Amino acid sequence: MTDKKPVQIRMSDYPATGNARDIWRVTHDSLRPVEDGEVLVRLDYISIDPGMRGWITNKRSYMPPVKPGGVMRAFGVGEIVESRATGLAVGDQVTGFTGVQTHGVFKQENLRKVGIPGVPPHTFLSGLGMTGYTGYFGMTDIGQPKEGETVVVSAASGAVGSIAAQIAKLAGARVVGIAGGPDKCSYLIDELGLDAAIDYKKGDISAALNANCPDGIDLYFDNVGGDILSAVLNQMNYQGRIVVCGGISQYGDFASAAGPANFMTVVTHSLSMRGFTMRDYMHRVPEALDWLVPAWKERRIKFREHIVEGIENFPNAFDMIFDGKNHGKLLLKLG
Incomplete structure (x- = not known):
């Protein structure tokens, strides 16, 4: 004892x-x-x-x-x-x-x-645990980023978002991260090597998305929901994909959590939108580790x-x- x-x-x-x-x-x-x-x-x-x-x-x-x-x-x-x-x-x-x-x-x-x-x-x-597995499966299995696509990741400096964003970058996509504050945005560019970073605390998120995603958005990895999800929906390309990993902006009041007012964009732009939790992937954890451990040791990903x-x-x-x-x-x- x-x-x-x-x-x-x-x-x-x-x-x-x-x-x-x-x-x-x-x-x-x-x-x-x-x-x-x-x-x-x-x-x-x-x-x-x-x-x-x-x-x-x-x-x-x-x-x-x-x-x-x-x-x-x-x-x-x-x-x-x-x-x-x-x-x-x-x-x-x-x-x-x-x-x-x-x-x-x-x-x-x-x-x-x-x-x-x-x-x-x-x-x-951390990166070799549940958050790493979540970013890995959400991006590789559901998102499936492709070379040349524009991928947006919210809460991109966070534990899950940072892994997902780096995986999309390694796949050859143009990756735009959304985070809160200049320090986190600098981290996305200087340390993780993303193509652009948007500080959601600075003002008009829609204008920032438009400026940083001139060809629209092919894939969105959502960790926050709320107003940011609404802004991204307006700029999704035809047959774009949305991976719903979380909705931290709604966690303070689950009972009153609301979906985006422009949800019909999912219909008009033939979008696919899929949520998931690690419960869906627990049987595949060794697969994630087989990728994450060497990628971390070789510094292809950071956390x-x-x-x-x-x-x-x-x-x-x-x-x-x-x-x-x-x-x-x-x-x-x-x-």
Whole structure:
């Protein structure tokens, strides 16, 4: 067993519209004994993701919401410190849905062993983790960018968007990224090598899209929804494709989330529009890793991480991702 008292972040109740600050509770509950087929894990890093807002909303979604009083759902990575499971040994690094806690007892089948020489374990929560897989499958399997096409990616400096944008660039497309603020836009051009960057905070997004996409838009990878989706719809080319990965602009109030007023453009321009989550692709994770790991090692793709330290700072980190204050994949370091 652990020699440190476990710490958990629990959700006390479903939050009021747009406000989750007051629902978090810190507990120090003891761990139950490890049974056959289970392991005790000391968590080192937790992933902070936009999808967390949906997990604490009592509405129909791709997975059940967190129950009041439950440990907040999250992906984590850590080291096994006690094992009664075949194939998982003390010292192994594992990842999975661990929750926001410093230690936990988990069934073997709910974890995946990670460990590649020269690759830090927490990387499997960022570019080599779910966000990397999401960008990979969303762009390669659904978007299918082609050489010479114009591709637009919203939240392009974020964990998912940055991977998707670089994949489109490697496919030979002209890639325009949308991000918030000059620092993030500079990152898109100077570090990721995109062809253009639009700062949505600067004003008329439609005018900026028109200036930067003179031949229209063939493929749009959407992470934000809302007004930006509406602006892009007006400039989509005939038979263009839209990959709907997320809608962070709508996450503050799921019950009142609205589609674009110009949705009929989907009909008039024969557009295809498809949403997805990683639930659709979990059986294909090894395929994503086979591409992402060498691409990262060879610096054909880049990603950055924004690390907040201390489990007690989870509420701040949660707010940060919805305020757009993180630069790269947001992780919570527990140790």
